[in-house]
Amino acid sequence: MTETTVRVAEGPALVLAGYQGEPLRSLESYRAVGGYVQLQKARAEEPQAVIQQMIESNLRGRGGAFFPTGRKASFIPTPDKIAKPIYITVNADESEPGTFKDREIMLKVPHRLIEGCLIAAHAIQSKRVYIYIRGEYLEEYESLQGAVDQARDAEILGEVDIVIHRGAGAYICGEETALLESLEGKRGQPRSKPPFPAVSGVYASPTLINNVESITTIPSIFAVGPEEYAKIGAPPDSTGTRLFCLSGNVERPGVYEAPHGITVRHLIDDIGGGVPGGHTLKAVMMGGSSFPVMTPDDLDTPLDADSLGKKGYFIGSGVVTVIDERTCIVQFALRVAQFYMHESCGKCTPCRVGTRWLVQLMRAVEEGTASERDLELTLDVCDRIIGKCLCVLGDSAAMPVASCVTKFRDEFRAHLEHGGCPFGADSQLAGLLAPVDQHGHTTVPQEVPA
Amino acid sequence: MTTFYDEVQELKTRYPEGTRSAILPALRLAQERHGWLSREAIEETADALDLTPAYCYSVASFYDMFHLEPVGRHTIEVCTNVCCGLVNAQAVLESFERELGVAPGETTEDGQVTLRAVECLGGCSTPTIVAVDHVYRQSVTPEDVPSIVAELLND
Numbered sequence: 001m002t003e004t005t006v007r008v009a010e011g012p013a014l015v016l017a018g019y020q021g022e023p024l025r026s027l028e029s030y031r032a033v034g035g036y037v038q039l040q041k042a043r044a045e046e047p048q049a050v051i052q053q054m055i056e057s058n059l060r061g062r063g064g065a066f067f068p069t070g071r072k073a074s075f076i077p078t079p080d081k082i083a084k085p086i087y088i089t090v091n092a093d094e095s096e097p098g099t100f101k102d103r104e105i106m107l108k109v110p111h112r113l114i115e116g117c118l119i120a121a122h123a124i125q126s127k128r129v130y131i132y133i134r135g136e137y138l139e140e141y142e143s144l145q146g147a148v149d150q151a152r153d154a155e156i157l158g159e160v161d162i163v164i165h166r167g168a169g170a171y172i173c174g175e176e177t178a179l180l181e182s183l184e185g186k187r188g189q190p191r192s193k194p195p196f197p198a199v200s201g202v203y204a205s206p207t208l209i210n211n212v213e214s215i216t217t218i219p220s221i222f223a224v225g226p227e228e229y230a231k232i233g234a235p236p237d238s239t240g241t242r243l244f245c246l247s248g249n250v251e252r253p254g255v256y257e258a259p260h261g262i263t264v265r266h267l268i269d270d271i272g273g274g275v276p277g278g279h280t281l282k283a284v285m286m287g288g289s290s291f292p293v294m295t296p297d298d299l300d301t302p303l304d305a306d307s308l309g310k311k312g313y314f315i316g317s318g319v320v321t322v323i324d325e326r327t328c329i330v331q332f333a334l335r336v337a338q339f340y341m342h343e344s345c346g347k348c349t350p351c352r353v354g355t356r357w358l359v360q361l362m363r364a365v366e367e368g369t370a371s372e373r374d375l376e377l378t379l380d381v382c383d384r385i386i387g388k389c390l391c392v393l394g395d396s397a398a399m400p401v402a403s404c405v406t407k408f409r410d411e412f413r414a415h416l417e418h419g420g421c422p423f424g425a426d427s428q429l430a431g432l433l434a435p436v437d438q439h440g441h442t443t444v445p446q447e448v449p450a
Numbered sequence: 451m452t453t454f455y456d457e458v459q460e461l462k463t464r465y466p467e468g469t470r471s472a473i474l475p476a477l478r479l480a481q482e483r484h485g486w487l488s489r490e491a492i493e494e495t496a497d498a499l500d501l502t503p504a505y506c507y508s509v510a511s512f513y514d515m516f517h518l519e520p521v522g523r524h525t526i527e528v529c530t531n532v533c534c535g536l537v538n539a540q541a542v543l544e545s546f547e548r549e550l551g552v553a554p555g556e557t558t559e560d561g562q563v564t565l566r567a568v569e570c571l572g573g574c575s576t577p578t579i580v581a582v583d584h585v586y587r588q589s590v591t592p593e594d595v596p597s598i599v600a601e602l603l604n605d
Binding site for chain 1: 477572588
């Protein structure tokens with residue numbers, strides 16, 4: 001049993017500040033590294049001034065959308081303008097394949113997340129914070145609940161109450177409006193926007209939604225000063241450090257804090273020790289499984305939103321999953337498509353039907369029953385999903401599949417010509433069973449309550 | 451002894467009055483008590499929340515962690531998403547199949563263990579991740595499987 005590697009790889013320690021290998025779960029241990037000092041300072045300032053500093057830092061959302069956190073907070077109406085409670089919801093529904101950073105925050109520095117929540121609550125004058133944590137995270141929930149209880153006992157929460165709400169297994173609940181629906185006690189199906197959550201979020205009240213890492217970064221922004229923070233990383237847009245999630249065929253996988261702007265190659269080779277066993281890198285699942293795959297010729301791209309964006313990539317939730325030459329890319333595309341088919345909530349037809357089509361098409365290619373026309377059909381299906389649904393789950397299935405077909409066209413053709421997978425059973429993903437294919441998955445119980 | 455009804459009333463206090471937010475924690479609690487969400491469990495939850503059983507069922511059926519059919523006393527969930535798949539997830543899953551004598555999605559005949567393949571559990575740097583009764587085991591190899599099963603059944 002190996003522990004996850006979690007450390008500051010380079011640059012200043014901000015998200016993981018003070019963490020030296022021992023989880024800072026007790027109030028004393030967090031206070032010993034300067035914990036809750038920034039909260040005191042922030043509470044002494046006017047709420048508007050706190051939001052202004054968040055804007056100056058240009059912190060961007062770490063959950064995948066990269067939206068400016070400060071600006072989002074500025075959209076929330078002040079209490080004198082609205083006769084409704086103002087809510088904060090923290091998105092701890094970390095479920096993007098390849099992402100395992102928020103979990104480590106909740107295990108290693110849970111109090112910093114709470115401090116961030118309280119600073120944000122002061123900024124938008126909110127009295128109630130809901131942390132929506134994925135249902136599978138048990139140890140993480142216990143760690144976080146323990147920290148909340150300690151903070152409450154020590155009267156750190158003040159007028160703010162923090163409630164941890166556990167999900168029950170649904171990737172889509174990481175989508176902000178689906179999260180709100182789920183928090184309201186409904187099926188987690190995304191809402192139509194507008195209205196945006198800042199206007200009408202949970203319980204039809206103004207709601208600020210942020211990812212765990214974004215909120216956890218806030219205390220450190222105040223510690224170094226927003227102006228200084230804005231110089232770290234790859235300014236002006238990709239400021240600060242973030243937690244990169246390195247996994248797959250790499251020597252030293254783990255969660256590494258590093259500034260925006262280090263190259264993909266530097267992360268994989270120097271920090272991660274490269275591809276093990278003399279194998280060669282074939283592709284990178286960049287940002288998460290929801291985005292286009294990266295090919296080896298782009299490894300020198302800096303990990304910041306601008307540089308990646310120019311080449312059609314996304315920073316997503318900081319995922320870098322290394323795939324070496326022993327993997328069939330069609331199997332990869334199939335497995336990714338199966339995931340999104342499983343997780344599609346079924347509300348929008350292009351996504352509900354399109355994700356099934358993508359699975360069928362990828363399986364036909366893998367099994368050798370497809371033709372060249374099916375490759376064009378795949379791209380056409382992707383095109384008919386992207387941008388045509390209420391949320392981006394459909395896009396998240398289409399983008400990686402389309403990128404595989406486009407960038408690895410020769411390998412797809414080889415399947416057509418070979419009449420099946422040229423890798424046979426040798427691919428690392430050969431025969432991998434997707435949950436959607438297991439016994440009982442589609443079984444509808446005979447007895448349905450009235 | 452507090453009843454299920456009382457516990458659900460306590461859950462409701464965490465959320466604004468008149469909302470349905472307590473349904474996920476209440477269903478979780480019902481499942482813990484009944485082992486799965488039987489018709490009886492759903493009706494009990496509906497009663498405590500003053501909602502219809504049909505509504506509770508519609509919510510429960512949306513989420514993967516709610517069992518609408520009986521499951522074993524223990525659950526073993528193997529991540530078979532890409533990151534674990536790249537290392538050895540399929541071999542780990544097959545090792546559990548052999549050890550337990552069931553296919554993924556099935557429960558052993560004695561009703562002890564349900565084996566499931568699940569989507570990404572968020573432990574991608576230490577593949578393969580296996581959740582044994584919801585507690586994560588990291589870096590599981592096919593060789594670890596017999597001892598994990600033995601440990602669980604001797605508990």
